[in-house]
Amino acid sequence: MIRYWEKIYAKSENIKAYALLFPALLMVILAMASPMLLTFVTSFHTQVSMMEIDTTLTLGRYKDFFSKPVYTTLLGRSIKISFFVTLVTLITTYPLAYYIAFYVKKNKMLWIVLMTLPFWTSYLLRVFSWKVILGHKGVVNSALMALGMIEEPLGFLIYSQTAVVLTLAHAWAAFAILPLYVSLDKIDKSLLEASYDLGNSKFQTFWRVTFPLSLPGVIGAILIIFIPTVGDYVTPQLVGGTDGRMLSNMIQALFGRANNFPLGAASAVIMLFSVSLVALIVTYVTRKVSMRMS
């Protein structure tokens, strides 16, 4: 009997493929697809009372979302904050990745590990340490005051969108460095020499060759940072204050204290689609712009 199955297994490439895929597929179905489907279905329901949900399908929750300005404002803010987080992360990590790829000759792996070292500590711990750095009596404010550069603590440092952007940018830096480094390191150095040889300065060579060729890494980094940070709710809760609240904090509340699962689900679905749309646009525009440059 076993030999019979062995024979079939060895013969058919399809069976082999599905057999190997099965564990991962099961995991994806159970842990990803079904919860998402559940969320999607719930978004068409109605919360009647504390414990009771009307399962008649309706677009009411989506109407609710777009009729109250608070939801759209929060959605816009989430996207704006994530946009700046992505921008800050790229601007700060690109030079680092560039340096490792082109100037570090030995022990590149060690450099990469060192870059990611801060990320071996807990995410919460790092958010809290930003609180210590940015707080009213924190490191930055006390230092500036001691130097006499400011009279009173800078208000915008903590409990603000700035604080959320800074904290998230730092938290996600490691994830940006890796794709950027990989795409930069892959660039054939003779292409840079060829550009230089054809009359371009180092600066022109960067914009005409290096940057366009590192685009896969840049787009990768954008997606890796933008998508998860839109949905982050821990950082805004801890350092964002009222001004820094994001849509995800609202979704958390809707599934919690506010106890409106369908509206929470509808918000989550809307966020999912908005993020996908923005990610697509960003990818497309980045590609177009760089084509124009070179």
Next chain:
Amino acid sequence: MSDNEFIKIKNVSKKFDDVVAVDNVDINIARGEFFSLLGPSGCGKTTLLRILAGFEYPSSGKVLIDNVDVTGITPNLRPTNMVFQNYAIFPHINVKKNIEFGLRKEKLSKDALDKRVKDALRMVQLEGYEDRYSNQLSGGQRQRIALARALVKQPKVLLLDEPLGALDKKLREEMQLELRKLQRSVGITFIFVTHDQEEAMTMSDRVAVMNKGKILQISPPRDLYNNPKNLFVGDFIGQINFLESEIKSIDSNNINVLINKLGEHTLTYSGNINKEESIVCAIRPETIQIGNNPDQIKSDITIKGKIANTSFYGNMTYIYVEIEGIAKTLMVSTSDALEGLTYDSECYININLKDIRLIKKN
């Protein structure tokens, strides 16, 4: 300035840490010359080319191109362009944009630019390839695009870093002829780096043989083959037999040499050698004649041997002959049919004194 000193490489050395890659090299290259740097890998030929391009700066010495000292000038400001070993075609832009890449500074109108690209593509016989990308081109086509991209800039000097190395034999031979033709028609000075002696010989006006960072000989290909100045050059270019020899006496026109197992002979003395120097005699395999009868061929030296091996190359056959008292088998090449000359059979080899070259051992 004479045209013979269009490019002057003056006492150029390059050290990487403790390794001397280029050792006090001194070359003058003429305007419009096809000049090859030939040597085994690691001999410093590529480093020297990169010094000419500006990618490396010499540790000492100077480089002058058309009477301008370019020693410290960056590659983007030099009148040189390079064809890279792997062609370095920009993968993110199409062929047209690749060729235009170096023309941005000239601020040409769109029509003028299109014409330049079209002419460049016609020159390398790839008309109509404007919209292709690097990954849609074969190795030979990439090589042509790299050539067009460099030549469209109309450089004073074109530097070629083993550009034919990655092509298969047939295509390589085709490109050799084409490259030479192209060089003649554009009249630009070509400096060609290669480790393939055949390539250097077939294309160049002159060849510089390099080893361990030093220039060993600069000669036209024919001279290089017929009159190698040292063991390395003789051995590197073509096939050759070396025989241990000893100088017995020298007078104004003649030199008496005792050649291992071939006896003492008088050769024409061309100077350059002192009596105390240790030398070898070099004989090209095609100058040796072979037969199975001692009286078959009239020659200055006839000696008996035994055939150790033969290898057939189509247009000719190499025969390896064992001679008693000579450690290395003697290599003979012949295009004749080999009646009775088979493995292990006896044979006689015939050498004429005029085909023997004396080469200093060091």
